[in-house]
Amino acid sequence: MKTISFIQPSRNNLKYLKWSYNSIRKNLGYRHEICMADDASDDGTWMWMNKIADKDKNVKIHRNNGYKRLGHTILYDTLINDYATNDIVMIYHADMYACPKMDVEVLKHLERGKVVSATRIEPPLHPDGPEKVLKDFGIEPEEFDELGLIEFLDIGIDYTKKPTEGIFAPWAIYKDDFQAIGGHDPLYAPQSKEDSDIFNRFQLAGYETIQTWRGFVYHMTCRGSRFKDGAMRNPAGQVFMKGRESSEWLAQNLRSTRNFIRKWGHMVKHDEYLKPIVPPKYKVYFKAYNCNLNLLRELEPWCDKIFLDYGSVGKYSAQYRKEEQPDTQFNLDEKIFMYGNSEITDQDAIVVEFDCDKLTPDNFQILVNLSEIVQESGELGVMELEIFKFHINSLETYEKELINVV
Numbered sequence: 399m400k401t402i403s404f405i406q407p408s409r410n411n412l413k414y415l416k417w418s419y420n421s422i423r424k425n426l427g428y429r430h431e432i433c434m435a436d437d438a439s440d441d442g443t444w445m446w447m448n449k450i451a452d453k454d455k456n457v458k459i460h461r462n463n464g465y466k467r468l469g470h471t472i473l474y475d476t477l478i479n480d481y482a483t484n485d486i487v488m489i490y491h492a493d494m495y496a497c498p499k500m501d502v503e504v505l506k507h508l509e510r511g512k513v514v515s516a517t518r519i520e521p522p523l524h525p526d527g528p529e530k531v532l533k534d535f536g537i538e539p540e541e542f543d544e545l546g547l548i549e550f551l552d553i554g555i556d557y558t559k560k561p562t563e564g565i566f567a568p569w570a571i572y573k574d575d576f577q578a579i580g581g582h583d584p585l586y587a588p589q590s591k592e593d594s595d596i597f598n599r600f601q602l603a604g605y606e607t608i609q610t611w612r613g614f615v616y617h618m619t620c621r622g623s624r625f626k627d628g629a630m631r632n633p634a635g636q637v638f639m640k641g642r643e644s645s646e647w648l649a650q651n652l653r654s655t656r657n658f659i660r661k662w663g664h665m666v667k668h669d670e671y672l673k674p675i676v677p678p679k680y681k682v683y684f685k686a687y688n689c690n691l692n693l694l695r696e697l698e699p700w701c702d703k704i705f706l707d708y709g710s711v712g713k714y715s716a717q718y719r720k721e722e723q724p725d726t727q728f729n730l731d732e733k734i735f736m737y738g739n740s741e742i743t744d745q746d747a748i749v750v751e752f753d754c755d756k757l758t759p760d761n762f763q764i765l766v767n768l769s770e771i772v773q774e775s776g777e778l779g780v781m782e783l784e785i786f787k788f789h790i791n792s793l794e795t796y797e798k799e800l801i802n803v804v
Contacts, residue, residue: 469588503613
């Protein structure tokens with residue numbers, strides 16, 4: 399049987415990490431390698447990792463010794479590139495319980511050029527979906543109903559269901575396939591949207607994404623920085639997260655979402671089984687009249703360049719660059735310009751001309767869905783839609799240039 403290197407970064411998640419480690423060893427044995435990273439935790443994670451590594455020789459450990467977290471966007475790749483010794487790696491969250499034979503079922507489908515996911519069984523903390531199984535066997539390790547889960551796996555699963563196309567953690571891939579496209583993009587460090595980005599790139603690279611419905615994990619969900627306080631039950635037995643999404647996660651998710659839009663030109667898109675949908679990436683310029691600072695903040699991620707009038711550039715561009723540049727690797731000096739007397743609409747791009755005073759939440763959606771609108775049109779020339787005038791001077795796309803992280 400082929401062996402897997404499990405890739406598990408963790409930050410102040412010790413009780414979940416212990417639970418996850420024990421499940422791998424109990425249900426899958428000791429043949430697989432486990433590569434764990436402590437991301438500057440202060441809950442005793444590093445001490446525990448050292449104890450485990452001393453007695454389990456198939457465990458590799460790494461620590462971020464700094465005071466600032468690196469995030470799993472960085473540490474996934476550190477573990478894969480510098481520690482994993484097997485040909486196959488599996489991205490595996492620290493709040494996942496490995497069900498018996500999960501590894502066998504994943505490996506049945508795994509070949510080079512394929513990425514294979516196990517199916518998640520989750521408590522009802524998030525909305526249901528066709529890509530997972532919603533069933534409550536506990537919301538914390540202390541109340542985990544392991545016997546109930548094992549019984550459900552024996553009598554409650556339809557093992558005749560065929561594999562579907564889609565991807566979500568835990569997912570396995572050949573290490574050299576992962577490295578061939580450059581791994582995760584550090585644009586999203588420390589976290590959020592790095593998974594959607596690499597899934598897009600798998601799709602564009604021609605990798606087949608497969609989800610087996612015969613191999614399972616039980617997933618507590620979001621026990622990192624997003625809902626760091628864990629979950630609880632009310633007197634009626636309903637489950638919910640103890641606290642709101644953490645301010646740290648909300649701020650980073652906003653940064654990563656804006657960077658995802660800058661890179662891809664659209665929001666995250668997928669079908670009901672989480673198979674990525676990647677619209678064309680066009681070169682898009684905005685010629686925006688009467689722009690202000692708030693609208694510049696909303697508009698800038700959705701285009702490659704934005705051209706403003708003299709007054710708007712003078713009032714807002716410097717302040718916006720100062721506020722936004724620390725949150726992105728994109729050079730904003732190369733994105734924001736003054737149009738002055740020069741003609742912008744004949745540029746070799748799709749130039750969208752509009753008056754910002756007429757923007758509304760409803761017509762802004764035209765900019766959000768611009769790729770699909772242009773793709774459906776498929777014609778060069780001038781097109782008008784509500785407040786927008788489109789100068790479609792080029793239909794060249796470059797989404798495939800985004801496959802590799804340089």
